[in-house]
Amino acid sequence: MDERTRADGLTVLVLGADGYIGWPTAMHLSRLGHRVVAVDNLSRRKWDREGGTYSLLPIATMARRVSRWRQVTGREIIWRRADLRQFEAVDALLAEFRPAAVIHFAEQRSAPFSMVDRAHAVMTQVNNLVGTLNLLFAIRDRVPDCHLIKLGTMGEYGTPNIDIEEGYLDIEHNGRRDRLPFPKVPGSFYHLSKVHDSHNIHFATRAWGVRATDLNQGVVYGVDTEETALHPQLSTRFDFDSIWGTALNRFCAQAAVGEPLTVYGKGGQTRGFLDIRDTMACIELALDNPAERGECRVFNQFTEQFSVLQLAELVAEVRRQHGLETEIAHLPNPRVEQEEHYYNAKHQHLLDLGLQPHYLAATLLDSLIQMVEGHRDRVDKVLLQLPSVTWKGGGNEVWRRYSQGRTLEAVEPKERVTA
């Protein structure tokens, strides 16, 4: 079967399909008529067990999710448990399904988790790099025409004092010109791993003619897509803790339970943001408009910029509409980062392909806060209020209390790379 000729849709592998965005993506593409193979090694759930963290929204097992999806929609998502670090598993998946596209979310994606200690830093980089390398080799040898859609992060760029372009920069220097990869100053071992991936993927496109789209995604918010809303067992994760949750999730949860909104440092840290529905749309646009053979296309995938303090003020304002006063507290910043800086990142490519953004609205913040209120008995206020990892010292007393001596080795017994 040729990779691109199915009139009823493409065969698409979604790697990391158990994750916050992976699962909604698998459903979204299934609903669009694609043949979706959902792959995960369930490491995200293991890392939760290690650190004593959890999704505020209860999430079903993958088996139950795909069975519920079939029952609700009549559509099939093929579920395969596999670990990208095992080359044989990757190779077998590509040989069996011959996908037209692979959407690759399957990485350790928390900056604080990568900063817990040396073991977490090494695990993050080895996990992310080896999985992506294995995938690149398997694509080269099994499905060379396959389109790799790889999730990167806007955090790869850091906070330069110049406009952030989409992946590449036209440079004039000493009277000569070149278009080169945008220089990266990432701020954690996780963000570094994504920069490493980007360089490896760029090389594979140049050396082997792989077609790749590298999506440097901003911070995603929201839990409702057309598909997750169909049934509670189709829900995706909502993380509120300091390791896996975003600042915006934290603020919504803090507002819901009447705690102060905790801003790290001055709060001038500015980033790109997007609604999870726009993530779905961006993936769809990338899939429908594949990169050329040998092309390493980079899109900055976000729709708006906010500073952390602006987000806290937006949440406080939403509460004020309900007659509630919300305190904003500034905590010592656990991270090493600039707290006041220039930030202007371009994000035109996806708009040019037709993206219609959902901008952050009070109604969405309100619905997120209400969702937390519906699960307020599940909110652990220590996990909510206190950072458990610092950039200089790693996991602190909060980390130790919640991990209860569980170690990465214990939850990751197969963390072995025999090259």
Add this chain to the structure above:
Amino acid sequence: MDERTRADGLTVLVLGADGYIGWPTAMHLSRLGHRVVAVDNLSRRKWDREGGTYSLLPIATMARRVSRWRQVTGREIIWRRADLRQFEAVDALLAEFRPAAVIHFAEQRSAPFSMVDRAHAVMTQVNNLVGTLNLLFAIRDRVPDCHLIKLGTMGEYGTPNIDIEEGYLDIEHNGRRDRLPFPKVPGSFYHLSKVHDSHNIHFATRAWGVRATDLNQGVVYGVDTEETALHPQLSTRFDFDSIWGTALNRFCAQAAVGEPLTVYGKGGQTRGFLDIRDTMACIELALDNPAERGECRVFNQFTEQFSVLQLAELVAEVRRQHGLETEIAHLPNPRVEQEEHYYNAKHQHLLDLGLQPHYLAATLLDSLIQMVEGHRDRVDKVLLQLPSVTWKGGGNEVWRRYSQGRTLEAVEPKERVTA
């Protein structure tokens, strides 16, 4: 014992002390009065066994080398077999010796070896990254004032169409300015691993205040230093094969045995070069002028630029002086690289510190060729004449013939990373 107060020299760890440059460096620093701890896991010798390659100059075991060094000079080099991938080993070394500086050569350093197949690509990146990450954490926690001197490569930059600066580039873009890491376009999984290292080290200097000097070294030539010349058992490696040898080594060996000089493609590939004696001097300058706490200093470490074809013509000219005609043959290029390109790389920083270059002279080429002539019965002409790895297809029939089915797994039984 404080790290920087020994009147009679510093305590210096030389990691990768069994390698081509590591061993001469260990001796050189020992002769200068430093207390040298030579560390290696001997993987270079194992990789030779895997691929059927070898040093043309016979090299002694590390035990014999340090014992001969003691006998010849009266000086002690402390030899420790250890693998940087084992954190406990790195940590124990830093705790025991509390070095003022660590000179880090301990990486898989062959581009073709990294391109043999997936296993070699993954091994190269995991080996190089994990070793360096372990070292960074051990420095942070054991000897935060220690100066990390890390060997990078000019190959990190690739061949941009603009002047190559030393590590950083002042960029003006849309009316704003910043000084950012120089954009990198490396050309193999090995070169990529060095770019990854550079990003990780840069982060450790910013986040933790590590002091680091990243030496982006050009292609090193020569085998004679003041120290290697003292005794045959103090010799360092001379590699002539297509995996471990440089183009210049290959040309010298080909000239010596009367074979055509094999230029890959057009031969316009231009790189920076330096004499191994200048490598010794550069390391010494970096050691004597340490980076500040939190500084990630980058020096481009080479003294002259040549194209591959220029080198072949230099070797042919040296032979012509002896009345010998040498053929230059152009082979299909096994690599994916530009064969004609702009190349102008800055290398002022080490000159400013006082480097007095030894420029490539006919007499040195002559002595290298004579050295090969003295061992001409050890030259395998197949290994000398035929590339055994291509960038598109990996290890070819030459690789398979010489590796004789020996696998990386077999020679690397401990290639395991339990994070």
